[in-house]
Amino acid sequence: MGTWKTGRAGALTTTLTTALMAALVGTAALGGPAAADEKKIKVYLSLSYSGNAWQSEAANVVKALAATPPYDKLVELKEVISGTDPQAQISAYESMIDAGAQGIISFPVSATALNRVVKRGCSKGVKFFMYDATVTEPCAYNVSYVTAGFGENSAQALVNALGGKGKIFLSRGVPGNSVDKRHTDGAMSVFKKYPGIQVVSEYYSFWDDRTTQQETGKALAAHPDVDGIWAQAGEYGAIQALKDKGSKLVPVTGENSNGFRLALMDPAAKQAGLTGVSAGSPPATAGYAFKLMMEVLTAKRKLEPQNIEYPLPWVPADQVKVCKGQKFEDGCNAFPPNVVPNSFVTEVFNPELLPELSLQSALEGKPTPGATIQPLPAEVKRAPDSPGINCQPCKAPADEYKVTKVEVKPAR
């Protein structure tokens, strides 16, 4: 999930803001004299726009891990925000390589535009770890859930909830984005098999709650009789739009916002017709990628550059459970509404891979008191090839859109 919103009309100020901030942060981080402690490993965190919950949580997780012992003594982490333009991120990478980076952990804003600078960095020995979004340059490590089948699995879950027929909306991400395309292609591979499923409206919501709410509201004006909504991130806005229209709710599948999960377990909403699955992009991927990178940089792990798959979070309505504490414990997977905002992306945690993290890490980038870095499992899961996403040229496997999380019911 890209999770920046390139608003059609209003990106001007934001672009300028981020460009300016990038310039400021860039100079501050790169132009200054070398840090006092020369022995620390030099790592840069390069993200797109830190203006939404997902991006800042992912960055906070990395910062919290870098401050957790023993990494606090081992690594010197600098953060650079370069906005949503590939050229700004290219120049950020260039500066990092020239400043002697050993590792760059990054949310890449384009799957292809960064390839050349990544290759130049690799030739100088820089390790690139990309989280969530990916690049097709083979010398980089991609750590992502994108190939784990969010689109087809959530689509199948929606079809099952609708009994194989009904009118649906598709609430998509950012036009022209490779992740949006992968998700939608996966979903359409399922919907096409059911002649009773009719996509009556398809709109771009830019992975944003409020845009989703407005766009869904517009679609509902034309199709008040919709039976289900397949949404990418921003799904909480779709629920809000349904509630704006009246008491009737319909099955909705979407990503991991806390508001959506709480709605799924709300008895009144269930009574009104809401059911669905919360899946999709986890900010925890950033933490996993960072720990992998540190193990490689500290020679604790031998790992050739490759595409690594992060498991797809999958929480059906009947499995939502509110956490009592600061972590995912005892199978809980959502937080009370007074603890985090509705737009908070819950999948920051992973009890197995990232036991070091707490809510404080995700919200403020601070280490959990008393936590120390735990080693990762030796096994990593290789991601299948996905042309234009994690390799180019290459061929996708025949079962690229295989549904793995739910039962595939035959079309009637």
Next chain:
Amino acid sequence: MTPATLDPALSASKDERRVTRVRPELVTVLSTFALSALLIVASRFVSPALGSWGQAATVVSLSSFLIVAAFGQGLVILVGGLDLSVASLITLSAVLCTTWVGPEAGAAGILLIPAILVVCALIGAVSGLGITVLGIPPFIMTMATGIIVAAGALGYTSGTPRGSAPAPLLALMKGEVAGIPLLLIFTAAFVIAAAVLQQATGFGRRLYAVGASARAAFVAGVPVTRTVVAAYMLSATASGVAGLMLVGYSDGATLRMGDSYLLPTIAAVVVGGSSILGGSGSFVATVGGAVLLTTLGTVIAALGIGQGWRTVIEGSIILIALLLLRENTFARIRSWFPR
């Protein structure tokens, strides 16, 4: 003694020029609203569910934010400026509202809402003073305050705005009084109050005077600096109100909340027939522009065509509307019908 009466033949005949001449502003207002109504009715052909009261209600709720923010933008454009900080101020007031006030606010918490608007007004004052006293061009000055405010909101929230909407704002956006949506009543009251302020007060007339010619207004004794600063303060406050409404609408704040409103506020003002150079225009026409733009959005969304074509159609219709609603178009049409 009977009062002196004039021979009727000597008195001037009643001046009927205002009546016989159709004022271009009135035509613009009527055209934008008529075009919106026509679009809603015609949209039945796009989808049978459209053209209903339900769609009209959607248009009202979606255009209310734009109407409020465009009022401020309109004032600033009227005095010959431009406010590029609209998006940032919407975001700032939304973020402050969810963090300062929040869902469990009591009566004391609600009092913070005016405080938020005061913060917005002060930021507007900074923009206004920079433009008038320091002579910085309006778009540079407001862009700078916008960037600073946006960055401040980012730093203040460290990326994740906390909290959700206070109950009164939720009630404003979703409540009803005697079956009428509260939002409709609020928007109507806002439009009337704003139109009166701009059209029927001394302050409003001073805005027009400054916009037409700041020098002439100064010579005539209008406090130019104070008037311009007030316009920017009102614009910032209007953006703040729009931000509060958006919090009620989406029950939370995000740091990109205002992004999609900056250019539409300018478009609504210009589609409403105001001169981008200042000195002319009416708020009711801006409301028409905002309603027209929003209606257009809902109808195009229902067409079920690709995003690229959607944007092409939207842009083309705005362009056509602008060309048609120009004053000299009316002049030309009138010239075809000699009196």
